[in-house]
Amino acid sequence: MSTVFEMSRDELLSLYNSTLAEYAECKAQNLNLNMSRGKPSREQLDLSNDLLNMHIDPSETRVDGVEARNYGELMGLPACRRIFAELLGVRYEEVFIGGSASLAMMYDIIAKAYTHGLLHSEVKWAKLDRVKFLCPSPGYDRHFAISESFGMELITVPMTDCGPDMDVVEELIKDPDVKGMWCVPKYSNPVGAVYDEETVQRIAHMHPAAPDFLLMWDNAYCVHEFEGDFAPFIDILGACREAGNPDMVFEFASTSKITFPGAGISCFCCSEANMAYMKKLWNVQIISYDKINQLRHVKYFGNASGIIRHMKKHAAIMKPKFDIVLDALTREIGGLGIAKWSRPTGGYFVSLDAMPGCAKRIHALCKEAGVVMTDAGATFPYKRDPNDSNLRIAPSFPPCDELVQAMQVLCVCIKLAALEKLLSI
Amino acid sequence: MSTVFEMSRDELLSLYNSTLAEYAECKAQNLNLNMSRGKPSREQLDLSNDLLNMHIDPSETRVDGVEARNYGELMGLPACRRIFAELLGVRYEEVFIGGSASLAMMYDIIAKAYTHGLLHSEVKWAKLDRVKFLCPSPGYDRHFAISESFGMELITVPMTDCGPDMDVVEELIKDPDVKGMWCVPKYSNPVGAVYDEETVQRIAHMHPAAPDFLLMWDNAYCVHEFEGDFAPFIDILGACREAGNPDMVFEFASTSKITFPGAGISCFCCSEANMAYMKKLWNVQIISYDKINQLRHVKYFGNASGIIRHMKKHAAIMKPKFDIVLDALTREIGGLGIAKWSRPTGGYFVSLDAMPGCAKRIHALCKEAGVVMTDAGATFPYKRDPNDSNLRIAPSFPPCDELVQAMQVLCVCIKLAALEKLLSI
Numbered sequence: 001m002s003t004v005f006e007m008s009r010d011e012l013l014s015l016y017n018s019t020l021a022e023y024a025e026c027k028a029q030n031l032n033l034n035m036s037r038g039k040p041s042r043e044q045l046d047l048s049n050d051l052l053n054m055h056i057d058p059s060e061t062r063v064d065g066v067e068a069r070n071y072g073e074l075m076g077l078p079a080c081r082r083i084f085a086e087l088l089g090v091r092y093e094e095v096f097i098g099g100s101a102s103l104a105m106m107y108d109i110i111a112k113a114y115t116h117g118l119l120h121s122e123v124k125w126a127k128l129d130r131v132k133f134l135c136p137s138p139g140y141d142r143h144f145a146i147s148e149s150f151g152m153e154l155i156t157v158p159m160t161d162c163g164p165d166m167d168v169v170e171e172l173i174k175d176p177d178v179k180g181m182w183c184v185p186k187y188s189n190p191v192g193a194v195y196d197e198e199t200v201q202r203i204a205h206m207h208p209a210a211p212d213f214l215l216m217w218d219n220a221y222c223v224h225e226f227e228g229d230f231a232p233f234i235d236i237l238g239a240c241r242e243a244g245n246p247d248m249v250f251e252f253a254s255t256s257k258i259t260f261p262g263a264g265i266s267c268f269c270c271s272e273a274n275m276a277y278m279k280k281l282w283n284v285q286i287i288s289y290d291k292i293n294q295l296r297h298v299k300y301f302g303n304a305s306g307i308i309r310h311m312k313k314h315a316a317i318m319k320p321k322f323d324i325v326l327d328a329l330t331r332e333i334g335g336l337g338i339a340k341w342s343r344p345t346g347g348y349f350v351s352l353d354a355m356p357g358c359a360k361r362i363h364a365l366c367k368e369a370g371v372v373m374t375d376a377g378a379t380f381p382y383k384r385d386p387n388d389s390n391l392r393i394a395p396s397f398p399p400c401d402e403l404v405q406a407m408q409v410l411c412v413c414i415k416l417a418a419l420e421k422l423l424s425i
Numbered sequence: 426m427s428t429v430f431e432m433s434r435d436e437l438l439s440l441y442n443s444t445l446a447e448y449a450e451c452k453a454q455n456l457n458l459n460m461s462r463g464k465p466s467r468e469q470l471d472l473s474n475d476l477l478n479m480h481i482d483p484s485e486t487r488v489d490g491v492e493a494r495n496y497g498e499l500m501g502l503p504a505c506r507r508i509f510a511e512l513l514g515v516r517y518e519e520v521f522i523g524g525s526a527s528l529a530m531m532y533d534i535i536a537k538a539y540t541h542g543l544l545h546s547e548v549k550w551a552k553l554d555r556v557k558f559l560c561p562s563p564g565y566d567r568h569f570a571i572s573e574s575f576g577m578e579l580i581t582v583p584m585t586d587c588g589p590d591m592d593v594v595e596e597l598i599k600d601p602d603v604k605g606m607w608c609v610p611k612y613s614n615p616v617g618a619v620y621d622e623e624t625v626q627r628i629a630h631m632h633p634a635a636p637d638f639l640l641m642w643d644n645a646y647c648v649h650e651f652e653g654d655f656a657p658f659i660d661i662l663g664a665c666r667e668a669g670n671p672d673m674v675f676e677f678a679s680t681s682k683i684t685f686p687g688a689g690i691s692c693f694c695c696s697e698a699n700m701a702y703m704k705k706l707w708n709v710q711i712i713s714y715d716k717i718n719q720l721r722h723v724k725y726f727g728n729a730s731g732i733i734r735h736m737k738k739h740a741a742i743m744k745p746k747f748d749i750v751l752d753a754l755t756r757e758i759g760g761l762g763i764a765k766w767s768r769p770t771g772g773y774f775v776s777l778d779a780m781p782g783c784a785k786r787i788h789a790l791c792k793e794a795g796v797v798m799t800d801a802g803a804t805f806p807y808k809r810d811p812n813d814s815n816l817r818i819a820p821s822f823p824p825c826d827e828l829v830q831a832m833q834v835l836c837v838c839i840k841l842a843a844l845e846k847l848l849s850i
Binding site: 037039040042045046048049051052053054055056057058061067068069070071072099100101103104107111114115116124126127142145146149150256260261262263281284285286287288289290291292293 | 480575714
């Protein structure tokens with residue numbers, strides 16, 4: 001197949017007309033499909049149904065001297081903290097078990113920076129005229145939304161295949177108004193990049209001008225490979241400690257995409273000095289999070305290996321879906337030179353870069369044909385993609401047959417938008 | 426029995442010596458008892474053990490079109506919202522189901538006033554030089570701790586048997602720096618007062634100078650009678666609406682002292698205008714709270730009557746404990762004129778006012794004899810009881826036999842402290 005750039009205008013017109021016909025066929029199907037959010041499918045939810053029916057004997061509710069049914073133990077059940085320490089490679093003392101959503105824990109850390117200041121803050125952020133935050137992009141829209149909600153200035157940092165462009169980051173952090181950075185280090189949302197060792201070490205060794213620089217390390221997909229075995233990762237807390245930056249980082253994880261989204265357990269991890277500071281603040285906010293749900297998860301998994309074994313079942317459901325996405329893209333638009341896309345081995349997304357200026361149009365075309373995609377631009381700060389190029393494909397939720405249909409529509413729309421652009425139609 | 430004020434110095438000295446001997450006997454028992462927190466007992470926890478072993482079939486997880494096992498439905502399961510609406514007498518649209526702790530929901534509302542402002546705020550509170558908050562006292566130490574943590578100026582308002590002294594309140598709210606008030610309207614912590622209708626109506630009809638005055642209505646004990654039948658209460662949201670103050674109030678409740686403390690469900694309720702505003706902010710913070718736990722509670726109780734029936738079982742456990750406390754006080758110090766105490770019919774506490782200047786001493790004497798009480802002063806802003814008089818007795822947690830012992834110690838200590846004072850020893 002020739003790329004569109006090798007085609008004559010007549011060839012382009014001919015391709016445009018056939019694509020237009022394909023698009024009409026798509027619309028005629030009256031589809032109602034959704035590839036917009038990283039939401040587990042019904043089949044994935046079914047994997048954890050034993051959590052719905054678990055038998056816990058009242059005699060089992062007292063573990064490590066803590067009664068899970070009553071108030072107390074702010075940092076969570078010790079047994080649960082041990083599992084997350086093992087899973088993330090951090091120390092037991094560095095783990096705080098939170099509620100059912102790590103997003104809420106991230107929000108809370110940011111909120112506390114504003115209302116109380118962080119351990120090394122000279123002044124609480126609410127008193128500052130300007131707070132800037134680094135947003136490697138394409139990135140996670142909900143991270144950016146938190147920053148935006150607090151009135152931060154969001155600074156776009158380009159993503160590479162091995163993490164944020166550290167040359168850019170190291171320059172930007174010389175500005176004392178730059179107070180932190182969002183990171184999804186493994187199977188990053190949406191590009192699926194795994195930060196390589198050099199990038200992680202450069203991050204750990206940063207010398208930000210702000211003494212209270214806040215590295216938000218959202219390890220949302222730490223065990224979420226769908227291809228190959230569990231890929232070990234660097235303990236960012238240890239790396240920062242060894243680099244002389246022990247208090248710079250907060251790491252987050254949850255079981256939302258392991259057991260039940262929004263009904264699992266979450267945690268944050270930080271240095272012991274940060275933890276002592278945060279415990280004082282958190283102690284005002286809550287007596288303890290849901291220890292019964294922590295107990296259920298401890299009983300269900302036993303240890304970190306139990307979680308990794310469980311993730312193999314998710315992988316078996318996810319892999320065919322990513323194959324559908326990648327096969328369709330290769331088959332339908334592979335040779336045309338009108339888009340590039342990621343080929344992740346874990347996580348929840350395929351990131352697609354269409355021809356500049358085409359993403360919004362593709363999104364609209366898809367919508368008109370009954371396929372809902374994540375909003376074009378959503379993966380950038382302020383929902384503004386400077387190139388209007390990036391689209392996030394979330395294949396987890398639809399069943400395979402629907403996904404095949406949705407990808408068919410998407411590929412037609414990518415072609416159509418590109419041809420409209422090339423032909424100035 | 427004569428009161429101490431009718432006794433001669435010799436009689437006082439004789440009583441002092443016999444009390445000192447009693448105290449020595451108490452200490453010799455090497456007790457280790459705790460009456461410090463409003464924590465349900467093991468027996469009470471056992472009432473809800475069926476929640477540990479509940480069988481939920483996966484086919485039951487989709488209710489009102491919402492899949493409880495997946496992301497979504499920020500305000501919570503409709504079935505759960507309906508139960509709280511019925512229980513609190515508010516409208517369905519006014520109910521937002523939160524996480525496992527209403528304290529955290531209260532903290533969040535206050536935090537949002539600081540970081541984003543409330544619906545009618547002219548400026549977010551973080552930008553203000555001074556925020557004052559009214560604290561009817563004796564009151565709940567954790568409420569005051571939240572206010573203090575945010576740097577508010579805490580203003581003590583005297584409590585009466587029927588609620589906060591409204592003459593004082595109506596004067597104080599003329600100050601635009603006064604931004605809100607903490608209230609526990611039913612079986613208030615710790616005095617056990619039930620706000621009467623006149624007080625509730627005066628509260629609803631307030632005209633605070635601050636346009637964003639925040640009435641924090643913590644209905645923590647709304648169904649927690651241990652004596653007599655369920656006592657209906659006024660819907661504060663409706664009362665404020667009718668008084669032309671619809672957006673002034675946020676009401677809170679939880680199942681922490683109904684099912685499992687810290688592992689139940691909580692809610693906040695507010696006007697629809699407030700809700701629309703809060704939903705926008707909350708949507709940045711979380712996708713939804715734990716809907717599986719909401720489902721468990723819906724299945725367990727069915728409706729508000731189910732909760733009220735369940736509370737009868739708690740009452741059967743609580744009543745004998747309050748009888749032990751009140752009987753001991755009457756028997757041991759009733760005629761001496763050295764203390765007054767509340768006689769609640771619900772809630773978790775007995776509030777005791779010892780002779781001025783004696784509370785800290787009583788607390789210390791108890792501690793020395795192995796009985797831990799809530800810190801003296803804890804029921805006042807900044808933990809400073811201006812009279813050093815109030816003590817909070819929390820009888821729920823210890824078994825009855827331990828409670829008998831603990832009350833014996835407490836009564837001896839109350840006598841001893843009073844006699845030390847009177848004899849200037």
